[in-house]
Amino acid sequence: MTSRTSKPRHEMNFLFRYANPHEFMRLSGAVLPFFAIATALCLAIGLYLGFSVPPDYQQGTTVTLMFIHVPADIVAMMVYGVIAVCSLLSLVWRHPLSDTAARAAAPFGALFTALGLITGALWGKPMWGTYWVWDARLTSFLLLLFLYFGYMALWNAIEDETRAARACAILALVGAVNIPIIHFSVNWWSTLHQGESIMSGKIAPVFLAPLFLMMLGYVLLFLTLWMVRIRTAILERRARNLMQQAAA
């Protein structure tokens, strides 16, 4: 490779190196099989352990819902964080792959948010006596789903890709204010939803292993699918360029 004329941005060197689509394709292609295998292992062992736990003394067998509800919620919020960081990289440093990465993550964010809401409703009915209540945690989480929908709709609504990327990045950053609201909602307002219970040690140790494995499994699942989506977007862009060249 020839050396660049401009001085490299030292502090961002690492990020920019792997932002090169070529380099990303090479690296992601190499690590993908390992991510896929790790995902399958975590989910398989997590499910095995999850269905081996004794019933909770308060929540009975519904405690098994925790192993799919909490991971979905955490990934739903994590994906939004990922989109916000990518948007910042795109707006401030013009990071070349970050728009593609942010856009590729959004459908998975929406999916995990929907799963969090559905599994939560199905847990709420037997424990609270209702599928839904307009309290702070549930409402701010529903807002997250609408943020994902709005973000994806905005990408599709603006034809010019550079302008779409700019507008979507701004929307994503403005919407990021919702993430701490979701997280702290159970402390700030009195809600039906239980408070934070993992870090504060309120969960019986026997439930922790399956919970962490399922969380890791969900995170790895997202990372695996996200990488494939980014790879797909890179190939689609190459195909578009080739078609434009042929048409010119």
Next chain:
Amino acid sequence: MNFDMGAYGVYIWPAYGVSALAIIGAIVWTLVAWRRAKAKLAVLEKTPRGTAAPSK
């Protein structure tokens, strides 16, 4: 392993079912899109050789 969820089964199994369907659906959707993009690019990379201007 214990799959006897008692009376709560009516809430637990649909939750697991929906999650499994959604995850499998996401995997299939992602892989189909990847294969399609790869196939399209392969076709495009092949065609210009005969039709495009000779490379310099």
